[in-house]
Amino acid sequence: MNFPAFGTRASSIRGLLLPACCTSQKQANSHNHKMGCGSSTPETSNSPSTNKEELSPPDSEGAKAKPATVTAQPTAQPTAQPPEAKTCVDGASEDDFYKDTPPAAKAKAKPPRNRNKRSSVSAECVDPVAISRLAPPRVIPKTDEAKSQVEAVLEKAMLLKNLEPSQKKSIVDAVEEMTFQKDAVIIEQGEKDAQYFYMLSKGACQAIVNGVQVVTYAPGGTFGELALMYNAPRAATVKACEDCVCFALDRSTFQNIVIASNKQRIQDTEKFLAEVPLLQSLTSGERAQLADAIQPSYFKPGDVIIKEGDVGNVFYLLEKGEVRASHNDTSIKTYVHGDYFGELALLGDGGLRKATCIALGDVKVGAVEKDAFKRLLGPMEEILLRNAEHYEAVVAQLDKSQKS
Numbered sequence: 001m002n003f004p005a006f007g008t009r010a011s012s013i014r015g016l017l018l019p020a021c022c023t024s025q026k027q028a029n030s031h032n033h034k035m036g037c038g039s040s041t042p043e044t045s046n047s048p049s050t051n052k053e054e055l056s057p058p059d060s061e062g063a064k065a066k067p068a069t070v071t072a073q074p075t076a077q078p079t080a081q082p083p084e085a086k087t088c089v090d091g092a093s094e095d096d097f098y099k100d101t102p103p104a105a106k107a108k109a110k111p112p113r114n115r116n117k118r119s120s121v122s123a124e125c126v127d128p129v130a131i132s133r134l135a136p137p138r139v140i141p142k143t144d145e146a147k148s149q150v151e152a153v154l155e156k157a158m159l160l161k162n163l164e165p166s167q168k169k170s171i172v173d174a175v176e177e178m179t180f181q182k183d184a185v186i187i188e189q190g191e192k193d194a195q196y197f198y199m200l201s202k203g204a205c206q207a208i209v210n211g212v213q214v215v216t217y218a219p220g221g222t223f224g225e226l227a228l229m230y231n232a233p234r235a236a237t238v239k240a241c242e243d244c245v246c247f248a249l250d251r252s253t254f255q256n257i258v259i260a261s262n263k264q265r266i267q268d269t270e271k272f273l274a275e276v277p278l279l280q281s282l283t284s285g286e287r288a289q290l291a292d293a294i295q296p297s298y299f300k301p302g303d304v305i306i307k308e309g310d311v312g313n314v315f316y317l318l319e320k321g322e323v324r325a326s327h328n329d330t331s332i333k334t335y336v337h338g339d340y341f342g343e344l345a346l347l348g349d350g351g352l353r354k355a356t357c358i359a360l361g362d363v364k365v366g367a368v369e370k371d372a373f374k375r376l377l378g379p380m381e382e383i384l385l386r387n388a389e390h391y392e393a394v395v396a397q398l399d400k401s402q403k404s
């Protein structure tokens with residue numbers, strides 16, 4: 001099986017790989033789920049090997065199942081708001097998520113290093129520029145209520161929620177509602193020529209790889225991105241556990257909007273990182289890796305980004321706006337574009353936040369999780385510690401003057 005690579009360079013897909021709401025293999029195990037929506041068997045370990053034989057579509061239960069009837073409805077039916085999406089299980093990593101992915105897809109989908117850590121993902125994916133833009137944007141007429149339903153799902157979907165409003169509007173226009181009955185096979189592992197990316201609006205589905213259930217999706221969950229990103233066969237079977245309603249996004253809109261926007265995000269982030277004084281010593285390759293690991297995060301005036309005393313797991317680079325750090329309600333410092341904060345808890349053993357950081361206006365930060373911070377900014381530790389000493393001296397001075 002070939003995974004054609006269209007990208008000119010390994011481009012980031014980290015943001016594309018984790019669904020907004022999923023239960024991981026870990027949770028599936030702990031819940032003792034069974035194959036086939038509702039039955040239960042202990043799951044066996046299904047570690048992929050690099051054997052080429054295994055690259056062909058597997059002979060799984062999911063793959064054998066007949067596709068169920070799919071009713072595509074051009075206009076969404078008025079229904080109640082979808083229930084809250086479950087978030088990804090704590091501690092579940094991309095390694096967990098793609099544990100049972102066929103090796104070829106997995107090789108494309110994540111790097112072989114740091115197997116026990118949640119790591120950023122680099123792979124060559126479809127180049128949206130190479131995709132025909134001649135086709136007019138797809139518009140499937142919808143009622144206002146149907147549009148609101150799609151918007152509600154978009155807000156929950158990790159992969160889509162950071163898109164620009166105009167891009168979200170194009171998605172709302174382009175999606176079509178599809179209903180699937182319980183046990184219907186929405187996606188079949190090994191299937192070629194994938195046409196849709198799916199957002200689950202109602203019901204529940206599960207992904208099955210080589211006969212092993214790997215993920216359960218709740219409303220807000222998304223699936224079907226891999227085949228569209230890599231022009232590859234479907235890497236898993238996705239089956240409805242109950243009657244489901246999905247919003248299906250066609251291949252070319254997905255590729256033009258979602259992949260293009262992700263690429264753009266990475267380029268913008270790399271440009272920003274090049275302006276950060278702390279990172280001047282990084283090579284462009286190291287900056288690209290960091291850009292890959294950064295997630296944009298937005299805050300409104302007055303939002304508490306970091307709270308003193310909390311356990312800290314995220315490091316922030318300030319891209320837009322200003323942030324005030326305070327200790328015991330006394331202001332210590334104002335951060336501006338290119339500054340960083342949140343490093344102390346990640347450097348120390350205790351891991352507790354030593355100050356509160358509040359957004360002074362509309363703020364955009366690049367958030368780097370602890371693992372990626374250690375991995376990618378480890379070499380900066382000396383500089384960070386040096387700066388931290390100065391910072392701690394200010395805090396100590398403040399404590400002293402507050403006591404006296």
Ligand SMILES: Nc1ncnc2c1ncn2[C@@H]1O[C@@H]2COP(=O)(O)O[C@H]2[C@H]1O
Pocket residue numbers: 097098099100101102105187194207209214215222223224225226227228233234235236237238
């Ligand atoms: N462990 C997994 N390996 C591969 N795909 C998975 C896995 N878990 C969930 N999926 C989803 O199942 C989808 C099947 O179609 P795709 O390969 O296009 O994209 C896949 C992912 O969205």
